[in-house]
Amino acid sequence: MESARAIKQVVRQIENQEWLETLSDSVEENVVVGAYEKLGESQWPIRNVLHGSFLGHPLHPMVSDIPVGAWTITQIFDTADVVFGKKDLRAGADTALVVGLLGGSITALSGWADWKHTKEETQRMGLVHGLLNMGAAGFYLISLLLRKTGARGVGQAFSTVGFGLMISGAYLGGELVFDRLVGTTRAETPDVPDEFTPIASVNDIEENTPYRFEVNDVPILVVRANREFHALSDVCTHLGRPLSGGEVHDGCITCPAHGSTFKLENGAVVTGPAAYPQPRLDVRVRDGYLEVRKPADH
Numbered sequence: 001m002e003s004a005r006a007i008k009q010v011v012r013q014i015e016n017q018e019w020l021e022t023l024s025d026s027v028e029e030n031v032v033v034g035a036y037e038k039l040g041e042s043q044w045p046i047r048n049v050l051h052g053s054f055l056g057h058p059l060h061p062m063v064s065d066i067p068v069g070a071w072t073i074t075q076i077f078d079t080a081d082v083v084f085g086k087k088d089l090r091a092g093a094d095t096a097l098v099v100g101l102l103g104g105s106i107t108a109l110s111g112w113a114d115w116k117h118t119k120e121e122t123q124r125m126g127l128v129h130g131l132l133n134m135g136a137a138g139f140y141l142i143s144l145l146l147r148k149t150g151a152r153g154v155g156q157a158f159s160t161v162g163f164g165l166m167i168s169g170a171y172l173g174g175e176l177v178f179d180r181l182v183g184t185t186r187a188e189t190p191d192v193p194d195e196f197t198p199i200a201s202v203n204d205i206e207e208n209t210p211y212r213f214e215v216n217d218v219p220i221l222v223v224r225a226n227r228e229f230h231a232l233s234d235v236c237t238h239l240g241r242p243l244s245g246g247e248v249h250d251g252c253i254t255c256p257a258h259g260s261t262f263k264l265e266n267g268a269v270v271t272g273p274a275a276y277p278q279p280r281l282d283v284r285v286r287d288g289y290l291e292v293r294k295p296a297d298h
C-alpha cells in the first residue's frame, strides 16, 4: 500500500541520518556507560533485571505496555471529558497518567540498557524511538503539573501531544522488533538429526577449550569441562555472534561480543545482556567419538 511505503521511507530516512551517530555515541558513552560506572559492581544484577535475563524474555516489551495502556486510558477519558462533558472521569485520567509515568521509568531504563548493544542504523532508529518516548513522558509530566494547578485544558493539550509522540515511538519500537529483530532470540534449537550423529573424536577435544563444529551446516559449540562434554548452539541468543570465540570458566562460556554468560550444562543465562537461554543438544560418547542430537525433550 502507498501509505505503508511512505511510512517506511520516513523510517529509512531516520535510520540514515549520519548525524545521529554522534549523538548515539555520546548518549551511549556519557549516559548508559556513565551510569553503569557509577553503579560499580552492583550494575550486574541490575543489568540482568533490565535485560530480562532473569525472566528468559526481554523486560522492555513487557513493561512498555504499562505506559502505552495507561496513557491511552488518559487520552480516552480526557476525550470523554472534553467532548461529552464526563467530568467524573478526570480523576481516572490523572491516575492513569501517573501510572504511565511510573511504568515509563522502568520501560526507559530497560530500553536504554538493550539499546546500548545495537549498532549503526538500528542504534540510530532506537535512539529516535527512545527520544520520542522520553519527549512523550516530558509532555505528560508537564500535563500532570498543569492539571494539579487547575489548568486542566492546557494540561490535556500537553498530554495529547505526548500521546502523539508515544504512538510515533511505538511504531519505531515495532520496527526495531519485527524488522531489526531487537529483543528476539537469534538462536533456535539447532536443526540437527534426532538420532545421535558423530561430530569429532574425543581425543581432539581439549578441556575448557571451545570448539565449533558443523552438522548439516548448523554451527555447534562443543566444550569439554570437568571431563563432561557439552554442546550448545554456536549462535548467541543475544545478537547472533559465535560463542565459540568466547572464554570457558566455572562451567560457563562467556560470549566474546557483549559478555553474556551461559551455563554449559543447560544453556541458562548467568549474566546478560542475553535474555534467552542458549539452546543445547544431547551429547554422548560412542567408540571414541562425540555424538550430538536434537534434545529428546525438545
Ligand code: FES
Binding pocket: 117, 236, 237, 238, 239, 240, 241, 255, 256, 257, 258, 259, 260, 273, 274
Ligand atoms: S551476541 Fe551479544 S552477548 Fe553474544
